[in-house]
Amino acid sequence: MTPTRTENLARWCTALTYDDLPEPVIQRTKSLFVDWVGCAIAGRHHPAIAAIVAFSKQMGPASGKCEVVDAGVGTSSAAFAALVNGAASHVVEQDDLHNSSIVHPATVVFPAALAVAQEKGATGKEFITACVVGYEVACRTGEYLGKTHYQNFHSTATAGTLGAAAAAAKLLNLDTDKMLSALGTAGTQAAGLWQFLLDATHSKQVHTGKACFDGIFAAYTAQSNLLGPRDVLEGKRGLGAVLVPSAPGAAPTIPTAIDARLGQKYSVLESSFKWHASCRHTHPSVDALLKIVEKHDIQMADIESVVARMYQAGIDVLSMSEQAETVHQSKFSMGFVLGVAAKYRRASINDFTEEALRDGEIREFQPRVRMVLDERIDGRFPEEWTGCVTVTTKDGNSYTEDVEVVKGDPGDTLSWSELESKMATLAHYAGITDLAPIKAVMKRVAGLESESNVLGFQF
Amino acid sequence: MTPTRTENLARWCTALTYDDLPEPVIQRTKSLFVDWVGCAIAGRHHPAIAAIVAFSKQMGPASGKCEVVDAGVGTSSAAFAALVNGAASHVVEQDDLHNSSIVHPATVVFPAALAVAQEKGATGKEFITACVVGYEVACRTGEYLGKTHYQNFHSTATAGTLGAAAAAAKLLNLDTDKMLSALGTAGTQAAGLWQFLLDATHSKQVHTGKACFDGIFAAYTAQSNLLGPRDVLEGKRGLGAVLVPSAPGAAPTIPTAIDARLGQKYSVLESSFKWHASCRHTHPSVDALLKIVEKHDIQMADIESVVARMYQAGIDVLSMSEQAETVHQSKFSMGFVLGVAAKYRRASINDFTEEALRDGEIREFQPRVRMVLDERIDGRFPEEWTGCVTVTTKDGNSYTEDVEVVKGDPGDTLSWSELESKMATLAHYAGITDLAPIKAVMKRVAGLESESNVLGFQF
Incomplete structure (x- = not known):
């Protein structure tokens, strides 16, 4: 047989x-x-x-x-x-x-x-x-x-x-x-x-x-x-x-x-690897927005509206948390996440907090973001998670950026030192201030193939 | 709300x-x-x-x-x-x-x-x-x-x-x-x-x-x-x-x-309650077959063919185990189960064994049974699990019985002494010969509402 x-x-x-x-x-x-x-x-x-x-x-x-x-x-x-x-x-x-x-x-x-x-x-x-x-x-x-x-x-x-x-x-x-x-x-x-x-x-x-x-x-x-x-x-x-x-x-x-x-x-x-701390479905849009605001030095307050062109599965998942009533939901709300990105030019774990939920600037920005299905982007998903964002500013200008490869993707993977930096951020988030044991473990993992056991991963 | x-x-x-x-x-x-x-x-x-x-x-x-x-x-x-x-x-x-x-x-x-x-x-x-x-x-x-x-x-x-x-x-x-x-x-x-x-x-x-x-x-x-x-x-x-x-x-x-x-x-x-030891989807047909063979005193060897009229869900499940290659599958094979019932006029746990899998009489009987979808029976399922069996004997006679209420159903539930008898059969199957502790526990369950705890169910 x-x-x-x-x-x-x-x-x-x-x-x-x-x-x-x-x-x-x-x-x-x-x-x-x-x-x-x-x-x-x-x-x-x-x-x-x-x-x-x-x-x-x-x-x-x-x-x-x-x-x-x-x-x-x-x-x-x-x-x-x-x-x-x-x-x-x-x-x-x-x-x-x-x-x-x-x-x-x-x-x-x-x-x-x-x-x-x-x-x-x-x-x-x-x-x-x-x-x-x-x-x-x-x-x-x-x-x-x-x-x-x-x-x-x-x-x-x-x-x-x-x-x-x-x-x-x-x-x-x-x-x-x-x-x-x-x-x-x-x-x-x-x-x-x-x-x-x-x-x-x-x-x-x-x-x-x-x-x-x-x-x-x-x-x-x-x-x-x-x-x-x-x-x-x-x-x-x-x-x-x-x-x-x-x-x-x-x-x-x-x-x-x-x-x-x-x-x-x-x-x-x-x-x-995930570089941003939000739902992975928001990452192409975050990267595209960051490209636009950095290239044209656009401030949060200058932005009239944002259109995020997407694949259907992303819209399905993100639509369930649009209101962002909790910290977890806020990472699944495209409006909230792009608000964070527009404000801080990043979307790091320490940006999604109870305080952020009460941030008037972000909350006011949130409804200016709209998700739109894009057939071309949808056809490539899930083999490729791409996106396209258009930002319209209050002075009437409009800027569009495509994102083909998100930071952390196999085509733009994280270096060991970027992983160290991410690890430090995560440890800090957990309230761990002494990074020495974490650095020691990272060193050990670098040579893991020579280790006789895999014990010692407690912090 | x-x-x-x-x-x-x-x-x-x-x-x-x-x-x-x-x-x-x-x-x-x-x-x-x-x-x-x-x-x-x-x-x-x-x-x-x-x-x-x-x-x-x-x-x-x-x-x-x-x-x-x-x-x-x-x-x-x-x-x-x-x-x-x-x-x-x-x-x-x-x-x-x-x-x-x-x-x-x-x-x-x-x-x-x-x-x-x-x-x-x-x-x-x-x-x-x-x-x-x-x-x-x-x-x-x-x-x-x-x-x-x-x-x-x-x-x-x-x-x-x-x-x-x-x-x-x-x-x-x-x-x-x-x-x-x-x-x-x-x-x-x-x-x-x-x-x-x-x-x-x-x-x-x-x-x-x-x-x-x-x-x-x-x-x-x-x-x-x-x-x-x-x-x-x-x-x-x-x-x-x-x-x-x-x-x-x-x-x-x-x-x-x-x-x-x-x-x-x-x-x-x-x-x-389940009285027979086979898949519950076979029970209406087992009861109908037993009615026929008991009423007309028909022996296994006299039977030419059996048609079991059924609901679709039963056919779906039983079709997956038709060959009855293992003891468990044999309880899910309508041909095998009705063979056991025709031979022993029951379908008890001690009738489904490795020896039974090698029983030439049952194996020869098995393909004489056919399951047929019955729209009327299907329409009543799952509120009612009914069935209808037609037995055709080698001398050319044909007998049909409907079953509306299976033994053990709420309409024909088991008495406490039938439960005792079933319990004894199950204990015997497990190799337990001393039934005294089991009888004692049954007595205790009979007054369970007066018990201060529910310990003591080990055998």
């Missing part, structure tokens, strides 16, 4: 070794990991994280081999450490994004891989290899499910559960049959609705934390001989068939995404 | 007291609970349960206040005890069914309620009240999502997560706002694909165990101030909108199911 695409993917995952990895893949994986550590540090004070930590203390073991990045929380078993870290790293909207899959892979792959690597005593090389596998599965699953799935589901949660499972299964050295079971059990748990955006509730962190927990559940139970469906992606009642409704005009699934060019292209190299 | 239906449901859940419960509701809840205990005992030796137990030992605490029904496994925290018990009680296909919602409520509501009641030291009355609440939420959610949802999702898993959350939240005495959060966080985790039926893998037990775990997660995190979306049922991006694709001709959601006649009708009174 011809193997299914899912089998091809599983076989590649189990066969991959560290020595197969091209040098840029190794380097980028370490950069993405360091970026993730910063995000996990920054998210520690959110009420959703406090609730999830409380659950872990109530239901999990008192301590364990696995570190919660927030040192104050202590340690736990792999599933609970990953639950907390996965939730915490998705709080501040600074974690990475894989464009074509519309998945934030870091926040689901690294927590699962780190916890299981700590539980099993894995080396730096084994950890890096498992993360590459996790990225590949999360991103390819997201690409396969596509735009229509993303309209209905938070793809980071659904595809992320499979990515977390694959990374964990790789660290457990599961064979191809058990890797398939892990993917199957992950797939049948895949969930995550956008409903939380409508009332600014906390599901976003639940989704990423639970993707980690559920992925680890899938991998460990597969190791213990629990059978998962063997083709949870393309099967007749699998994710593609059930979680991608075939409404008229809807984008179809992309089966080739599952197994095309395995080992020839790597999802870690296609993932973007 | 007019409260949403979800708010009405949540408010009713938080307000309900034991004293509000009509006597038949209390009695039926105890009967359903005792029936569930038997199912949890019978499922203990399944490989899926062994794997889930291993996961609980690897990731959970070494012991806790909550009992796993299999005494050999010991105790754990509420989430893990419920995970294992929820999985175990859905192994042998003997747990109850709420017809109009197509949900098996016992296997998701009782494990969650029992574990949280043990954790909190709740009384028998508090436990019973929480179970009534859990049934109401699971069944009303299933009814709301309806037939089209069931085509795509294992409703026991999806609606069950909300039922488990509601029962747990009730035992935690959450107020209406937090009850809504618990339902919201449960809903955004709701998952469960039918893909496992196609290759006889183990997701069915994963679904029920994880529904319990995830429901408890939702309730405890809500208690700790994690906000869940407030209208996860009818919200624009909620369960009804996303998990019920509006394909042409598809059955719509049934919004009134969420909050109509709360406190006037009770889902526990509408739930059916």
Whole structure:
């Protein structure tokens, strides 16, 4: 029988070794990991994280081999450490994004891989290899499910559960049959609705934390001989068939995404760092606006109106938080975000605060921004996240800029020193003033492939 | 603002007291609970349960206040005890069914309620009240999502997560706002694909165990101030909108199911006990076949062919396991099940075995059975699970029987002594020969409302 695409993917995952990895893949994986550590540090004070930590203390073991990045929380078993870290790293909207899959892979792959690597005593090389596998599965699953799935589901949660499972299964050295079971059990748990955006509730962190927990559940139970469906992606009642409704005009699934060019292209190299602290859908417009105001030295008060030309999926997500009643929603409101950018010529994590919500200038600017669907931009999405902004000034002039490559994208990636600067900002946001331990850990990650273990990521 | 239906449901859940419960509701809840205990005992030796137990030992605490029904496994925290018990009680296909919602409520509501009641030291009355609440939420959610949802999702898993959350939240005495959060966080985790039926893998037990775990997660995190979306049922991006694709001709959601006649009708009174050990979709046909062969004293060898007239959802599910390659699949194969019924004039748990899979008489009978869609029967489903069977004998005679009420249905419910007999069969299946402790527990459940705690359900 011809193997299914899912089998091809599983076989590649189990066969991959560290020595197969091209040098840029190794380097980028370490950069993405360091970026993730910063995000996990920054998210520690959110009420959703406090609730999830409380659950872990109530239901999990008192301590364990696995570190919660927030040192104050202590340690736990792999599933609970990953639950907390996965939730915490998705709080501040600074974690990475894989464009074509519309998945934030870091926040689901690294927590699962780190916890299981700590539980099993894995080396730096084994950890890096498992993360590459996790990225590949999360991103390819997201690409396969596509735009229509993303309209209905938070793809980071659904595809992320499979990515977390694959990374964990790789660290457990599961064979191809058990890797398939892990993917199957992950797939049948895949969930995550956008409903939380409508009332600014906390599901976003639940989704990423639970993707980690559920992925680890899938991998460990597969190791213990629990059978998962063997083709949870393309099967007749699998994710593609059930979680991608075939409404008229809807984008179809992309089966080739599952197994095309395995080992020839790597999802870690296609993932973007987030430079701005707002929803990634606002970034092309932020960059375009910044180009305009910097080039023509336009002040916030000079601006009459802004038109942001966009792809539909961005409009869909951002329309749910237009009013920006909470800090989190304010990062998902195009008007608010462009107000911040026009005022400060940046959109950094420390610009989205309770005070900013009461900033009259930004609030007055907010309704001057309008999002408009652009068919050309929409046709390129999600392979390319582009944008175009037109600013009309009060003196009657009009300026337009396209943005093809956003800062942090693979075409304009962050340098190690930019990552250091981002890390410092995130640590500062978390109230950490002594940066020495963070700098030491960054140095250690730079040589992670030589480390005999991956312990020591608590701050 | 007019409260949403979800708010009405949540408010009713938080307000309900034991004293509000009509006597038949209390009695039926105890009967359903005792029936569930038997199912949890019978499922203990399944490989899926062994794997889930291993996961609980690897990731959970070494012991806790909550009992796993299999005494050999010991105790754990509420989430893990419920995970294992929820999985175990859905192994042998003997747990109850709420017809109009197509949900098996016992296997998701009782494990969650029992574990949280043990954790909190709740009384028998508090436990019973929480179970009534859990049934109401699971069944009303299933009814709301309806037939089209069931085509795509294992409703026991999806609606069950909300039922488990509601029962747990009730035992935690959450107020209406937090009850809504618990339902919201449960809903955004709701998952469960039918893909496992196609290759006889183990997701069915994963679904029920994880529904319990995830429901408890939702309730405890809500208690700790994690906000869940407030209208996860009818919200624009909620369960009804996303998990019920509006394909042409598809059955719509049934919004009134969420909050109509709360406190006037009770889902526990509408739930059916399973008398036969096969998939519930086979039961109308089994009863009809038994009527025919008993009335006319027809032997298996006399039968030329059987036509089972059915509703579409039953054909959909049973078509996935027609070949009956495993014991579990054999309970989902109409040909196999009717073969067992024709041979033994029953379809008991001890009739579905590895030996039965190799039984030439049953295997030869299997292809003589044909399922046929009947529009009239389909139109009544899922409010009524009816069937009609025609047996044609080798001597050319033909006999037809309709079945309107299946044995175990609310209209023909099981007596306490029938429940005792079923319990004995289930215990025997699990290899338990000393029935004294089981009889003692049944006696205790009979007076559960007088008990100061709900400990002592280990065998």
